Amino acid sequence: MPSIDPSLGRLVRRELEQHGVEVVMAVTAGDIGRRDGALVVRGDGGFVRTTDLVLVGGGVEPNSDLARAAGITTGVHGAIRVDRRMRTNLPGVLAAGDCVETWHRILQKPTYLPLGTTAHKQGRIAGETAVGGEREFQGSLGTQVVKVFSLAVARTGLRDDEARRAGFEPLTVEATPWHHKVYYPGAHPLHMRITGDRTTGRLLGAQIVGHWQAEVAKRIDVFATALFRGMTVDELNDLDLSYTPPVGAPWDAVQEAAQTWVSAARLTPLS
Ligand SMILES: Cc1cc2nc3c(=O)[nH]c(=O)nc-3n(C[C@H](O)[C@H](O)[C@H](O)COP(=O)(O)OP(=O)(O)OC[C@H]3O[C@@H](n4cnc5c(N)ncnc54)[C@H](O)[C@@H]3O)c2cc1C
16 A cells, blocks of 8 residues: 555555455566456466456546647646646646646645545636636645545655655654543554654654544544644644543544654654
8 A cells, every 4th residue: 555654554454354355465467367257367476366356456647638639738647737726838728636737735846646635626726717716726735545444544745755755854653542532432543653854843744544433534634734734743732622532532642643753853863
């Protein structure tokens, strides 16, 4: 699962395996054939599996050929180049959604991050531009959440390696707070990773894996809001977040993880 770090990815793998899913990695599927009414998938290293159904997840490619043929400039990943008001290089031609580049709020440059959340905002901006408005797309953080059996897997912002490539000096710390007071029945652990910049203390990203009813999305959205405003990791501790024992803790899980990061940052010398 390339959108989260391997230590959290292992939790997802365990969840899949506990539900009878065989996880095979580092095998390139080369051929899908038929035998006795079933499908046979063959890959390198002698990999063979027989199955009833093959789903191919091929990733997302912007279908920008028509735009390019019309003289519209494309950029990252072949996506249509737009400015922050969703204008292409052709006067009067606006574009939004999976076919366009997405302005990244932390990287401050165009990326390709096709998401429904982004498409809706960009579409609205394009509409405003079309009727003479001046609102600008404020940028994506790549915030996303997916349910995998009983887990929710979420991320926002940059992971450690992405932050380092972008010129930050990242420190990534893992914490596993409970999603609500542990004495109240039904508490689940939230496996969280926070990435912050060692030099400035600025929050750069977060990842969470936890039970899908453990308010994972609420927590990632707190991180996303903090990222949007360029807050430091330590400033998360000043947020006035809600609490009652069945749903949270006086220090919310987000703040417990932030405190783990702040302690680690104090103990880890700058490289
Ligand atoms: C299975 C799946 C699950 C997803 N889950 C999530 C999620 O949980 N969260 C999230 O944020 N994003 C999710 N996404 C991504 C999200 O759906 C897309 O990012 C979003 O729909 C992109 O919007 P869009 O308007 O750019 O394109 P689309 O929604 O694909 O709309 C394009 C429209 O253009 C029409 N069209 C295409 N060609 C032509 C033509 N030549 N003439 C006329 N019409 C045409 C199509 O029929 C379609 O109606 C998911 C995507 C998929 C496929």
